[in-house]
Amino acid sequence: MAYYTSVRYGKMRMVARFKTERDDLRVRDRCVVRTDRGKELGEVLTPLQPIPEAIPAESLWDVIRRANSEDLINVERLDKENIPRAKKTCRELIQKLNLEMKVTDVDYVYGGERLIFYFTSNTRVDFRELVRLLAHEFRTRIELKQVGARDEARLIGDAGHCGLTLCCRGHLKELGGITMDMAKIQKHTADPSKITGRCGKLLCCLRYEYTTYTDSRDVMPQRGTRLESKKGGIGIVVDQNLLLREVTLQPPDGGDRFIVKLEDVMGAPAAVAGCNGCDTPKAGPQTAAPASAPAPAAEAPAPAADVLPDDTTVKMAPPVSAEASAVAPVSAEAPTVKLPPPPRPSSAPSREGASEGKPAPPPQQQRLPRQQQPPRPPRPQQPPRAETEKLDPAVQRKIEQDTKTATKVVADPVPMWIFVAKKADVAQGQAIVSDLGGPKVAVFNVDGVYHVISNECGHQGGPLGEGKLEGFAVTCPWHQWKFDVTTGNCLSVGGSSVRRYEVAAAGDDLFVKV
Numbered sequence: 424m425a426y427y428t429s430v431r432y433g434k435m436r437m438v439a440r441f442k443t444e445r446d447d448l449r450v451r452d453r454c455v456v457r458t459d460r461g462k463e464l465g466e467v468l469t470p471l472q473p474i475p476e477a478i479p480a481e482s483l484w485d486v487i488r489r490a491n492s493e494d495l496i497n498v499e500r501l502d503k504e505n506i507p508r509a510k511k512t513c514r515e516l517i518q519k520l521n522l523e524m525k526v527t528d529v530d531y532v533y534g535g536e537r538l539i540f541y542f543t544s545n546t547r548v549d550f551r552e553l554v555r556l557l558a559h560e561f562r563t564r565i566e567l568k569q570v571g572a573r574d575e576a577r578l579i580g581d582a583g584h585c586g587l588t589l590c591c592r593g594h595l596k597e598l599g600g601i602t603m604d605m606a607k608i609q610k611h612t613a614d615p616s617k618i619t620g621r622c623g624k625l626l627c628c629l630r631y632e633y634t635t636y637t638d639s640r641d642v643m644p645q646r647g648t649r650l651e652s653k654k655g656g657i658g659i660v661v662d663q664n665l666l667l668r669e670v671t672l673q674p675p676d677g678g679d680r681f682i683v684k685l686e687d688v689m690g691a692p693a694a695v696a697g698c699n700g701c702d703t704p705k706a707g708p709q710t711a712a713p714a715s716a717p718a719p720a721a722e723a724p725a726p727a728a729d730v731l732p733d734d735t736t737v738k739m740a741p742p743v744s745a746e747a748s749a750v751a752p753v754s755a756e757a758p759t760v761k762l763p764p765p766p767r768p769s770s771a772p773s774r775e776g777a778s779e780g781k782p783a784p785p786p787q788q789q790r791l792p793r794q795q796q797p798p799r800p801p802r803p804q805q806p807p808r809a810e811t812e813k814l815d816p817a818v819q820r821k822i823e824q825d826t827k828t829a830t831k832v833v834a835d836p837v838p839m840w841i842f843v844a845k846k847a848d849v850a851q852g853q854a855i856v857s858d859l860g861g862p863k864v865a866v867f868n869v870d871g872v873y874h875v876i877s878n879e880c881g882h883q884g885g886p887l888g889e890g891k892l893e894g895f896a897v898t899c900p901w902h903q904w905k906f907d908v909t910t911g912n913c914l915s916v917g918g919s920s921v922r923r924y925e926v927a928a929a930g931d932d933l934f935v936k937v
Contacts, residue, residue: 432465443486453490461536856888881919
């Protein structure tokens with residue numbers, strides 16, 4: 424019987440599914456597998472399971488055998504002898520050829536089919552001569568792969584802030600985008616040494632609880648909101664605890680602050696599926712109608728308000744002025760208009776309806792013109808709302824200082840056009856950086872059309888004007904985030920957009936609207 428299991432293999436700790444007919448493989452067993460790179464030594468991660476019909480057996484690689492003592496000795500010899508010699512040889516050749524690259528690690532495939540060198544570099548490197556020399560030295564297929572900072576940390580390995588092995592070297596396989604908002608919402612410090620990992624980028628673990636915080640932020644009352652507790656307290660929200668779903672209230676009379684849970688707040692939103700691990704469906708509990716309930720009796724159709732009997736006369740009233748009453752009397756001298764009678768249903772069905780056995784359609788009701796419809800009654804006046812209780816000025820200033828929600832009356836901003844660059848200064852397919860007297864912007868020329876966006880990357884403030892422009896996409900030179908210069912949207916996963924400015928040309932001068 425054919426089984427399949429997940430196996431981890433290679434220096435990059437890749438995971439894939441393999442098929443086998445052995446039934447004695449257990450989790451953590453070492454085995455020899457065949458991949459697209461050749462024979463490799465791997466580790467079994469999951470128990471054996473029968474191959475389902477939905478997975479074609481041809482799409483799975485093979486487990487050759489369980490690793491024996493000779494295989495383990497050969498792998499240990501490769502790690503202690505062959506790999507250090509390959510690193511030393513490669514570094515000497517790099518220094519000889521004067522290449523701007525740094526060897527991170529070497530992956531010696533167990534079967535000897537190929538030798539893979541992982542390196543880092545800030546620029547593109549022409550390593551064709553290096554590959555030729557390495558192939559002549561080791562007499563096997565040579566591959567050079569350039570990796571980033573995160574893959575470098577995965578290859579080297581280290582301990583994180585928590586004292587455990589790096590997530591990227593252990594269980595984490597998909598390295599998604601990490602934004603500064605993930606750290607801010609969790610109230611982490613802005614110290615880079617506390618929120619960056621071994622690779623110099625934001626910690627991957629910042630996104631583990633990010634959805635929990637965002638879900639709490641959507642249902643928690645904002646700072647400065649006036650709330651009433653079910654236990655009798657009234658106050659202004661001055662602080663939030665998104666993880667515990669608690670708010671700190673400041674009484675209007677300046678008393679001591681007190682903490683209230685979200686479920687104890689009057690008018691708090693009900694729990695939805697997944698917010699606290701409950702099984703409540705998102706649409707709310709569906710209450711099924713009882714089967715024994717009698718069906719409601721059919722009501723008699725009410726007469727249509729706009730259908731008149733035959734030979735009905737309607738007197739058109741003169742136009743009512745704005746000062747007149749809402750309901751004006753009908754003048755006796757108004758002209759009389761005689762409406763045609765509504766169409767009557769035919770007693771004999773049509774020839775087509777009779778042939779098909781279908782009933783004749785009901786007659787359409789005739790509606791009065793808008794000018795002849797009776798006026799609507801006036802709406803009842805709503806009672807005046809009660810005035811909001813005014814706070815003491817000293818308490819109001821204290822709340823505004825704590826919550827930073829002071830209200831200021833300002834005039835609407837007046838748009839201004841500021842000179843940014845000359846057309847001749849921005850070559851086609853290139854960009855320049857311009858200072859607007861504070862914020863810096865990047866001006867791009869894409870096929871003769873000029874686009875202006877903020878020069879600061881939404882990730883860590885990298886200069887977008889110095890990035891590489893490919894079509895409508897510019898790549899940040901710091902961490903390779905991509906942005907659309909026509910809209911300012913981030914093209915990387917989980918990234919934040921940058922501001923886009925409206926551009927206008929006057930002769931050879933370019934202006935932006937701020």
